[in-house]
Amino acid sequence: MIKIFEYFLKKEIPVLMYHRLINNKDEIGKNTIYLNVDEFEKQLKYLKDNSYITITFKDLYKIPKKERKNKKYIILTFDDGYKDNYNLLFPLLKKYNMKAVIYMVSDEKYNIWDVEASGEKRFDLMSKNEMLEMYKSGLVEFGGHTLHHPKLDTLTEEEQRYEIEENKIYLEKTLGEKLYSFAYPYGIFNETSKKIVKDLGFNYGIATDSGKFYIEDDLYQVRRIGIFSDITMSKFKRRVKGNYNLKYTR
Structure with a gap:
């Protein structure tokens, strides 16, 4: 009984x-990896009102483990580096003084990996200047996400590297600072991928x-909680409690 009690604590x-964040129906694509910006703002307001503290992976690395207890830390991550992250996410981060981590595909101008694979609409990625502006604000940390967004487990070790x-x-080179984290495109990788990420100093x-x-x-296999268009506010509240992933990792 004690072990069960401790488990749920x-x-x-x-x-x-x-x-992606959107503010009109024209921006809805085939894939459901978007969220209306008004819903996202409600989520930020909930986090703010309930004393959550947004941190980055650089912050996490520097915070001693003993100081993490009894703090309501949370990490917001955005994959690919879409232009809407600059147009819609960035103003809200400034409004609520919150942080986020963006994983940037660096050698593409738009989501060509989805356009070619599934006929998805074209959605532009942010520019170098937009990325720098976000970084210099101190509210956005950037992480690695490959040059072209491949499925890493389909590549040779040399190609992955x-x-x-x-x-x-x-x-x-662009940011003038080391990267602390790397996100595997599609969440697809193998042990070779993990070793390369570690060996490269992430x-x-x-x-x-x-x-x-x-x-x-x-x-080198940090689990995340996906937040997409079908996540209601009640579902969001359950996902940020700190024990949501327990049922998937037992």
């Missing part, structure tokens, strides 16, 4: 996964819906 820093390392080199490898409950149990 377990908490971990929620790492949320977003992609090229995609990951060249993306890292470009972003670090502190964290970020997955999607796979990985351990505790971040520290596998730093």
